[in-house]
Amino acid sequence: MPATIRDVAKYANVGVGTVSRVLNNNPSVSDETRLKVLAAIKDLDYHPNPIARQLSTGRTLTIGVILPYLTMPSYVERLRGVQRALAGTEYDLILFSVESPAQRDAFFEDISRSPRADGILIISLPPEDQQARRLANSQVPVVLVDAYHPELCSVLIDDIQGGRMITEYLIQLGHQKIAFLGDYLETPFHPSMRYRFQGYQEALQEAGITYSPEYLAEGTNERSTARRLAKQLLSLENPPTAIFAGCDTQAIGVLDAAREMGIRVPEALSVIGYDGIRDAEYLNLTTVEQHLFDSGVEGVQLLLEALDQTIPEPRKKYIPIELVVRGTTAPPLA
Amino acid sequence: MPATIRDVAKYANVGVGTVSRVLNNNPSVSDETRLKVLAAIKDLDYHPNPIARQLSTGRTLTIGVILPYLTMPSYVERLRGVQRALAGTEYDLILFSVESPAQRDAFFEDISRSPRADGILIISLPPEDQQARRLANSQVPVVLVDAYHPELCSVLIDDIQGGRMITEYLIQLGHQKIAFLGDYLETPFHPSMRYRFQGYQEALQEAGITYSPEYLAEGTNERSTARRLAKQLLSLENPPTAIFAGCDTQAIGVLDAAREMGIRVPEALSVIGYDGIRDAEYLNLTTVEQHLFDSGVEGVQLLLEALDQTIPEPRKKYIPIELVVRGTTAPPLA
DNA sequence: TAATGGCTTGGAACCGGTTCCAGACGTAAC
DNA sequence: GTTACGTCTGGAACCGGTTCCAAGCCATTA
Known part of the structure; x- marks a missing residue:
């Protein structure tokens, strides 16, 4: 049975609050006490339970990504961008892959009400009006990538x-x-x-x-x-x-x-x-x-900004597209 | 502020235990009470908080997948198999993408001790002996796909x-x-x-x-x-x-x-x-x-089996490979 | 000496579920 | 009428963290 914060507190002869403060680098702990607690943590091989932390802080430190089934290389490429942008942050990525319109609707329903994630990134799945409204009104910020709806943040391609x-x-x-x-x-x-x-x-x-x-x-x-x-x-x-x-x-x-x-x-x-x-x-x-990778990165950035603000306004960001002329085009034969 | 189980209980004039029983389809609730509770749930637009449920049941209903950075099509294909196999189950997929050996080691460390997921699937990342031992001794079952270690379950390719x-x-x-x-x-x-x-x-x-x-x-x-x-x-x-x-x-x-x-x-x-x-x-x-997709499916299956058993034994499963002769091979010129 | 305030600390209350025990109630059996 | 038992229900305790209030301690100041 893994050690809990109370075990650590008892072992180090301090209160649970103090242990928690040490864990969260709260400065108002004396060096002496901090060392005692750290030693206890080490002795007991204690690791905080992220679920319990999530429950009491209300943050899941997770970003949900909803995207169509991973068959097309372009989805994968956007996902890679998301993945990379999230790599430096404290957030984990939970993946919901949609294989049918019904499943998409189910995800939109679920997501907008259960706090499974702190933020949601929806890739290449434009919500319908009613769904968009639900998503906009839900607690969690939502960003669309490669999809548009006036009421939601989106990273889009013209x-x-x-x-x-x-x-x-x-x-x-x-x-x-x-x-x-x-x-x-x-x-x-x-x-x-x-x-x-x-x-x-x-x-x-x-x-x-x-x-x-x-x-x-x-x-x-x-x-x-x-x-x-x-x-x-x-x-x-x-x-x-x-x-x-x-x-x-x-x-x-x-x-x-x-x-x-x-x-x-x-x-x-x-x-x-x-x-x-x-x-x-x-x-x-x-x-x-159309800079698929970048669209994922930008989506994450928009979402992280929305997570900071209390009232996220529906922002739009266009990813520029550019014509890349290579060898398969030429004037027609006369 | 979303409704909690206590709000529902109060609204329906029942105890929280009863509401919980209704939520979990416990048969020992009278039809009359059940209907009252269901009505309250609907009236309050109540949805259970999965985090709280996770904390008290000890299950996260999440499978962690660790794989190398999604650049190679073969990783993506295995992931698709995992994704598909998980689609019918109650488990969600949390994705950890590894971009360096150091990061891989960090994930192996973290995973084996924090109960972030009920089971772990490691794709194409063979652990070292010490890591494997940690993983094997941890609370969460681990399955390797396209990787091998004697102490762990693996789906492998010869x-x-x-x-x-x-x-x-x-x-x-x-x-x-x-x-x-x-x-x-x-x-x-x-x-x-x-x-x-x-x-x-x-x-x-x-x-x-x-x-x-x-x-x-x-x-x-x-x-x-x-x-x-x-x-x-x-x-x-x-x-x-x-x-x-x-x-x-x-x-x-x-x-x-x-x-x-x-x-x-x-x-x-x-x-x-x-x-x-x-x-x-x-x-x-x-x-x-080498049936990449299938290897993901099999990995999930092995993991689900391991989740059922209390003492998972390290099982091996080989995915057959097969030579597919097409048009790029022929006898050499004489 | 007493009052003030800053620095630490302990621990209860809380997050929102589940689980389990105790008890209320009704019916059947003696 | 009492005992026994089954069905249903309420709610305290618990999961393992965080947070906040109260309080102890000490130094400084009046």
């Missing part, structure tokens, strides 16, 4: 602008036949794909290019699915000269398709991704870098 | 056999000049690379092939490093006809090097990886599949 940026760049290169290959746009989870698509459409419209529905390919976020969809796009009677892939993983699938079909990239087909995962660099893929 | 398997297969194809490209063998962290290398050496020896030190390339676990090292190997006066890469990421770097040097795979160079990460399938990479 996906509409990203979509425009890519499309404008392709148009500027001279492309007119630009396809969009992404996740299903109507997903209960995350609207970022919709935003990217919206940016794509806006840029087309501004350039006076008519949007053609046959240039839209939707599918699951997998390399193999993207490959299949890309083959369909490239087999059209009037195939696109550029494909805007909704994420880098899908762009890699597009590259697979092009290779298998003997279509040269970038000469005969420009391919552009979105995210800036590590593989993009190796594959020399043109992409929009 | 890396020596994996190394042999690969090498024997290459020899059987007719290769004699087989290089090994892996992490630094002398690492304070994880010996799996050493074991794979050992299997490689044993297989060579048994086939009567002299091991040549110039066919050993060590470097950090990064695709770009592997590419550089592979170029060096392939620029040797007498270059290898096959490269055994210590992990799939490194194998991908080898493929990069071959492509850049215009060396055809598998005709002029066989490349084989190790791990079975997802990309291996897409890249059509021959590899040793």
Whole structure:
């Protein structure tokens, strides 16, 4: 049976308050007493029980992170940022991974009422209005990363602008036949794909290019699915000269398709991704870098600030995105 | 201020014990009383404080997972398995990510004495003898995944056999000049690379092939490093006809090097990886599949069993490995 | 000498649950 | 009518910390 603070107090012939003061570096303990207590702690191999401390202080020294199931490299990358930012602090990280909308809702419910964590970081899971309100009114501060709600702090990425940026760049290169290959746009989870698509459409419209529905390919976020969809796009009677892939993983699938079909990239087909995962660099893929790691770091920072304040106001922080031109884009063949 | 169990008791005109019994589905509560209590709980929007419950029951309903920094896809894949296996249980997952040997030691120290979690899962971080003893003697059950110590439960992978398997297969194809490209063998962290290398050496020896030190390339676990090292190997006066890469990421770097040097795979160079990460399938990479996801699942299962028993005995469970022959290996050119 | 105030200290009360013991009540058996 | 027993209930004690109040002690000051 591990020693308790009372055992230590008895052993050192002091009161429990004194032991507690020594543990918490309270200066109003005489050196003599402090040494006696420290010796007792050592003799008894005493280690304070964090649960008991949590109960009496009301702090859990834990940050809850809720994120979609760890399949996509981009989630992992954001999580790494969170992890790193938390490493220097006194907080531990408790991970809630969401595999379905129902589970997400359940977590949002639970979290907002049970003080399991001092703060909550929600990654890539935008809450609905009612949930957001609950979260905002709950005791624990909440920060969204890669998600937005007016009532909550968020670290966000302007996906509409990203979509425009890519499309404008392709148009500027001279492309007119630009396809969009992404996740299903109507997903209960995350609207970022919709935003990217919206940016794509806006840029087309501004350039006076008519949007053609046959240039839209939707599918699951997998390399193999993207490959299949890309083959369909490239087999059209009037195939696109550029494909805007909704994420880098899908762009890699597009590259697979092009290779298998003997279509040269970038000469005969420009391919552009979105995210800036590590593989993009190796594959020399043109992409929009959205600083995934940094978004995790910033999220933690916002949360730590919110933890300091008594009344956290809903702050927004944009992570800049940037177009990284590499080897998979070029002007179309004349 | 959230309602407490005493508020509920007062509101429902019952004792706190009764409320607690209702919360825990204790059958010895009359239906009438139960309904009264449930109504009070609803009226006050009461939710039990998990910390307080933890303190009085002694259970945290939390599993701690310690793993190296989330850079390698293989760690993430194991973590996903853990995550999934825990999803159906009442346990939450608290994540400790280790970035240095010193930090690893600190975690091992802390964990073995503070009851922060009901059980600990250690991934890919073999403890030293003294640490293992501490862990074994601590109150919390510990399971190692992808690591071994005689005194602890472990889910392990026979890396020596994996190394042999690969090498024997290459020899059987007719290769004699087989290089090994892996992490630094002398690492304070994880010996799996050493074991794979050992299997490689044993297989060579048994086939009567002299091991040549110039066919050993060590470097950090990064695709770009592997590419550089592979170029060096392939620029040797007498270059290898096959490269055994210590992990799939490194194998991908080898493929990069071959492509850049215009060396055809598998005709002029066989490349084989190790791990079975997802990309291996897409890249059509021959590899040793070690069922990373499953190892996480099995680890959790072992831990849950250990949590049930009062005296957990150190059990071992091997995850089978299997050679997956794909398109990057072939007999050498005559 | 008494009053004042600073420095230490002991320990009760508290955080919010669970558990267990004692007792109230009702019914059946003698 | 009393005993016995089962069912249900209240609440004190407990888990192991922190916090705060009261008080002891000593030196300084009036």
